[in-house]
Amino acid sequence: MIPTENTTGSAVDVQHELAGLVEQGATFCAMEVSSHGLVQHRVAALKFAASVFTNLSRDHLDYHGDMEHYEAAKWLLYSEHHCGQAIINADDEVGRRWLAKLPDAVAVSMEDHINPNCHGRWLKVIDVNYHDSGATIRFSSSWGDGEIESHLMGAFNVSNLLLALATLLALGYPLADLLKTAARLQPVADVWKCSLRQANRRWWWITRIRRMHWKKPYRRRVCTVRASCGVSLAVVAIAIKVSVH
Numbered sequence: 001m002i003p004t005e006n007t008t009g010s011a012v013d014v015q016h017e018l019a020g021l022v023e024q025g026a027t028f029c030a031m032e033v034s035s036h037g038l039v040q041h042r043v044a045a046l047k048f049a050a051s052v053f054t055n056l057s058r059d060h061l062d063y064h065g066d067m068e069h070y071e072a073a074k075w076l077l078y079s080e081h082h083c084g085q086a087i088i089n090a091d092d093e094v095g096r097r098w099l100a101k102l103p104d105a106v107a108v109s110m111e112d113h114i115n116p117n118c119h120g121r122w123l124k125v126i127d128v129n130y131h132d133s134g135a136t137i138r139f140s141s142s143w144g145d146g147e148i149e150s151h152l153m154g155a156f157n158v159s160n161l162l163l164a165l166a167t168l169l170a171l172g173y174p175l176a177d178l179l180k181t182a183a184r185l186q187p188v189a190d191v192w193k194c195s196l197r198q199a200n201r202r203w204w205w206i207t208r209i210r211r212m213h214w215k216k217p218y219r220r221r222v223c224t225v226r227a228s229c230g231v232s233l234a235v236v237a238i239a240i241k242v243s244v245h
């Protein structure tokens with residue numbers, strides 16, 4: 001992982017970092033392309049092997065002004081760039097609109113949003129069982145069926161995992177190998193650390209969450225624990241003021 005000041009670096013920084021990776025022998029790179037980066041042409045010279053659309057939320061309206069302009073900025077990745085394999089989240093309303101314009105894209109859904117008349121490639125969830133150590137995921141796809149015992153918690157992680165799986169399948173990686181690898185994936189401990197303990201038939205959630213001002217990610221984490229353990233939660237937030245000298 002390469003630390004950067006912005007989600008997508010400047011055009012010069014992007015080329016510099018990629019050149020450095022090539023010098024180290026890297027042959028594969030995953031990067032996040034922001035709407036800012038697309039509008040400002042930071043990735044204009046890149047040819048992507050695959051491009052994944054996860055969702056569109058109300059994150060950057062201070063920059064784009066409204067959802068229409070925000071969507072148009074994201075669409076630039078598919079309309080004005082060499083996007084390679086297009087992998088689209090069909091559970092997002094914007095994603096479903098884009099799938100109608102991208103007949104060769106791969107549609108991925110957890111909520112049965114795959115068009116029954118779809119002639120393209122697809123991957124959809126058959127069943128998900130959430131538990132306190134992750135999720136058991138059964139799915140069907142154009143490449144065959146499979147089951148994953150995932151250590152990643154929450155619906156958003158299931159969706160991201162399946163989008164990544166569909167991307168690698170579209171790039172030609174064997175399903176059997178990907179299923180083995182997916183089962184070994186571990187959560188990123190630096191983002192949130194969670195342990196669950198049962199005492200007097202109550203579940204206590206012990207967590208350290210960075211960037212507490214991010215309301216949506218925090219809400220997702222609460223919903224994740226509730227879904228994984230099947231219990232009601234009372235949430236207590238403690239704010240600590242830290243003086244910097």
